[in-house]
Amino acid sequence: xxxxxxxxxxxxxxxxxxxxxxxxxxxxxxxxxxxxxxxxxxxxxxxxxxxxxxxxxxxxxxxxxxxxxxxxxxxxxxxxxxxxxxxxxxxxxxxxxxxxxxxxxxxxxxxxxxxxxxxxxxxxxxxxxxxxxxxxxxxxxxxxxxxxxxxxxxxxxxxxxxxxxxxxxxxxxxxxxxxxxxxxxxxxxxxxxxxxxxxxxxxxxxxxxxxxxxxxx
Numbered sequence: 437x438x439x440x441x442x443x444x445x446x447x448x449x450x451x452x453x454x455x456x457x458x459x460x461x462x463x464x465x466x467x468x469x470x471x472x473x474x475x476x477x478x479x480x481x482x483x484x485x486x487x488x489x490x491x492x493x494x495x496x497x498x499x500x501x502x503x504x505x506x507x508x509x510x511x512x513x514x515x516x517x518x519x520x521x522x523x524x525x526x527x528x529x530x531x532x533x534x535x536x537x538x539x540x541x542x543x544x545x546x547x548x549x550x551x552x553x554x555x556x557x558x559x560x561x562x563x564x565x566x567x568x569x570x571x572x573x574x575x576x577x578x579x580x581x582x583x584x585x586x587x588x589x590x591x592x593x594x595x596x597x598x599x600x601x602x603x604x605x606x607x608x609x610x611x612x613x614x615x616x617x618x619x620x621x622x623x624x625x626x627x628x629x630x631x632x633x634x635x636x637x638x639x640x641x642x643x644x645x646x647x648x649x650x651x652x653x
Contacts (some may be wrong), residue, residue: 451582475499513540526557
C-alpha cells in the first residue's frame with residue numbers, strides 16, 4: 437500500500453460520521469485504513485465512489501462495497517409523539533433534524549443518510565424509517581451531503597469565537613421557544629419536501645421495524 441496520511445484518506449470518505457463502517461467516525465476509520473487493519477470498502481454512504489477514490493489513492497484494486505442495500509433508509513419523526521427534547525438533533529451528524537426545545541422536530545430528507553444514530557436517543561420512540569430510494573440515488577445524494585458537511589466544518593473552524601457567540605445567542609432564543617424566521621422557513625420547506633417525496637408510502641412503527649430487522653426478515 438502506498439504511504440499516505442490519515443488526513444488524505446479521511447478526505448476521501450463521506451464525512452457523514454455515521455459509524456456504519458464499524459468505527460466511531462471517519463477519522464478513526466481512516467486511521468484503520470492507513471494502519472492496514474480495515475478494508476477500503478466499508479463506507480456505506482460513500483459506496484462505489486469512495487472505494488474508487490481510496491483505491492486510486494492507495495494504489496489498491498477496486499473492490500465492491502461491503503454494504504450496498506437496495507433500499508437505503510431515511511428517518512421520519514411522528515409529529516403527534518415528538519416532545520421536542522432535541523436528543524435526536526444532538527445525535528445527527530449531518531444536521532438533518534431541525535427543531536428547537538419543546539418544538540416539533542422535522543427531518544430534512546435531503547441531508548439524512550439513514551445512519552439510525554437518532555433512533556436510540558429518542559425517549560418516546562417517535563422516529564421511523566422510510567424505505568424507498570435506490571442505492572445509486574442515495575450514493576449521489578450522499579456526495580452532496582459530504583460536500584455540505586465539509587463546507588460547514590470549514591466555516592465553523594474559521595468563525596471561531598464569533599460563531600460560538602452566535603451559537604450561544606441562538607441557544608438563548610431557542611430556550612425561549614421562539615423559532616428564528618430562517619429556521620421556521622427551513623422546517624416548513626423540509627416538511628413539504630418530505631410530504632411530496634414519501635406521500636402514500638407506508639411507514640412501519642419503530643419497534644415493529646426494529647423487531648423485523650433483528651429477526652433478519
